[in-house]
Amino acid sequence: MAATSNYALITGGTVGIGYELANLFAQNGYHLILVARDQTELDQRAAEFRQKHGVEVVTLAKDLFQRQAPFEVYDEVKAKGLPVEVLVNNAGQGQYGEFVDTDINRELDIVQLNIGAYITLTKLYLKEMVARNSGKILMVSSIGGELPGPLQAVYHATKAFVSTFTEALQNEVKDTNITITKLLPGPTETDFFRKADMENAKMIKEGDLADAAKVAQDGYDALMAGKLEIISGFKNKAMVAASKVMPDSLVAEAMHQQAKPSDEGK
Numbered sequence: 629m630a631a632t633s634n635y636a637l638i639t640g641g642t643v644g645i646g647y648e649l650a651n652l653f654a655q656n657g658y659h660l661i662l663v664a665r666d667q668t669e670l671d672q673r674a675a676e677f678r679q680k681h682g683v684e685v686v687t688l689a690k691d692l693f694q695r696q697a698p699f700e701v702y703d704e705v706k707a708k709g710l711p712v713e714v715l716v717n718n719a720g721q722g723q724y725g726e727f728v729d730t731d732i733n734r735e736l737d738i739v740q741l742n743i744g745a746y747i748t749l750t751k752l753y754l755k756e757m758v759a760r761n762s763g764k765i766l767m768v769s770s771i772g773g774e775l776p777g778p779l780q781a782v783y784h785a786t787k788a789f790v791s792t793f794t795e796a797l798q799n800e801v802k803d804t805n806i807t808i809t810k811l812l813p814g815p816t817e818t819d820f821f822r823k824a825d826m827e828n829a830k831m832i833k834e835g836d837l838a839d840a841a842k843v844a845q846d847g848y849d850a851l852m853a854g855k856l857e858i859i860s861g862f863k864n865k866a867m868v869a870a871s872k873v874m875p876d877s878l879v880a881e882a883m884h885q886q887a888k889p890s891d892e893g894k
Contacts, residue, residue, distance in 0.1 A: 635684075637661040637705065637712045637753070639692060639745065640719030642669040645768060645816060648844030649716055654681035656848075661686045661710060663701055663719070686710065692719050693737040698748035714851075715753045717746045717790075718768040722783030724887075735782045742786035746793070754797070757806045764807045766851045767794045771814045771859060776876060778884035798856055810857045811847035816840050 636653040640646035641662035650660055654677045662685060664670055670687035677685050688704060690697040705712060720742045723730050750765060757763030770784075773791040777784030794810045801808060816838040843860045850858035 633659075633711060634713040635659045635661055635686075635710050636714035636716060637663065637701075637749075638716040638718060639663045639749070641716070642666065642673045645813065645840045645844050645847075646716070646718040647673065648841045649718065649766070649848060650677065651680075651841075652844055652848045653714065653716075654683045654685075657681075657683065658714065659684040659686075659710075661688065661705060661712065663688045663690055663692070665689060665691050692741050692745040695740060695744060698745045698752070701749065702752040712753055712756070713762070714764045714766070715749060716766045716768070717749060718766075719745065720768065720770075720783075720786070722780050724779055726779065727781045730782075738782055739786060742783070743789050746790060750793075750797070754801070754806070758801065758804060761805050764851055765797075765809070766847055767808065767810045768847065769794065769810050769812050771812045773812065776880040777887070778880055779887040795856075807851060807854045809847070809851040809855055811843070811850065812857065812859045813843040814838060814861055814863065816843050 634657070636650075636658040638646055638650050638653070638660065641650040641660070642664040646664075650662060650673065654660055660674075660677060660683060662670055662673060664687075667687070667689040670689055674685035674687050677683060686705075686708065688701055690701055692698060721738050723734055723738060746767065750767075753763070754765065757765075767790055769790040770787040772780065772784040773787030773789075775784065791810060791812075794808060798808050798810075838861050846858050846860040
């Protein structure tokens with residue numbers, strides 16, 4: 629069990645992988661700071677985790693599409709005097725479709741959520757962690773960050789940013805007691821594809837989606853073991869390994885075929 633004064637701050641902590649991660653941290657004695665947009669969902673999760681695990685749960689209803697929101701999260705947590713031992717950057721969204729057709733304003737929001745919020749929260753909390761020489765950060769990226777993603781061009785690019793950003797920070801803190809771990813799931817059974825209008829894609833309709841609880845367990849275990857990276861799932865490990873030796877154009881074409889609507893070409 630973790631010390632009772634330890635808090636884990638989790639963005640997107642009410643659904644999907646974020647919810648499963650919150651459950652694991654609470655199960656292991658961490659108090660929770662959950663950040664999401666929907667206060668009703670936050671209240672439901674807070675009641676659930678308090679009852680199941682007997683931990684404190686602080687909720688912050690914030691829209692991380694807004695540039696100022698991560699700063700507000702940090703200021704409000706600081707004002708409450710809560711020590712954040714673990715930061716989980718998890719909230720993220722995508723958009724499906726040909727880049728020439730997709731909504732630029734939604735894409736700029738996605739860049740702010742998937743990149744801007746990660747940068748801001750990491751900067752603010754890493755400074756504290758370096759000052760006390762302890763802390764853990766879990767960066768929820770995606771195997772999409774290792775692969776070009778036709779029909780999800782912006783999402784994959786944001787995750788490529790998260791991957792190289794994380795690798796650079798890991799090097800910067802390598803001589804400290806701080807752990808920064810990159811979690812790379814593949815397609816997972818969450819609300820992500822509905823929000824991205826991607827439910828009809830071949831990889832979703834015909835693919836084998838991973839269990840969010842299993843992905844979260846992989847990420848939690850890797851973080852606690854001090855690992856730099858975990859690719860969740862054997863198939864995803866194989867796909868990333870294959871992509872390293874194939875020309876990018878072939879990888880992009882293979883991904884394009886997987887991302888197409890499942891009824892195309894039949």
